[in-house]
Amino acid sequence: MTHSITPIGHILTPFTQKFSIPRQGLSLSCASGEIVFSEHIDIAQSLDGIEAFSHLWLLFLFHENLAQGYKTKVRPPRLGGNKKIGVFASRSSFRPNGIGMSVVKNLGMKGQRLQVQGVDLLSNTPIVDIKPYLPYADSVAQASAGFAQEKPKPPLTLKFSTQAAQKLVLHQACYPALTTLIHNTLSQDPRPSYKKHKQDNKIYFMQLYDIELSFCVMASTAEVIDIYPILT
Incomplete structure (x- = not known):
């Protein structure tokens, strides 16, 4: 038996490449995004009452991975990227049906778009459903989580080269939250x-919005070397 899914829209985020995306959404990400709804969605009717919920579940497609199929065993980053476990014991994006889920903070509607925060999705990711987060049902106090029981601590401190710091000031005119996001x-x-x-x-390169930054890591410090616009 097969079924087809029609996305209800897509989400716009700062993340234009997979490399820079935080791995677990709201718990690790401060990034904001906005959901643009498809024409077949009656926004006024379908989102009536959503403002009563502080947080939402987003169900989405790992659209850039779908053509690659799935893997029965994967290497979770939390296990150092070496040990393999079953795909259903992980949150790997290489899944049989390519469906992901993420909790986000509901910032409300702005015009015809739903604003959210704490996103871990690539920009233009198809959204297939939105459900309210219910604290009494969705938060289990005594739950255990195997290798991912504790929230990981940020391993790196950050500094900017003189050149990068100067350019950061210029780019913040367009993106006020850029420093925090970096x-x-x-x-x-x-x-x-x-x-x-x-x-x-x-030297690594990371894209956010329409800019790219270069950085390197020495011991426990990441240094942003340069920041520049992406040429199209």
């Missing part, structure tokens, strides 16, 4: 897990 993203160390306990001389 701190939030880089402090969690977006590099592959196997890089995190080795000497690493590589």
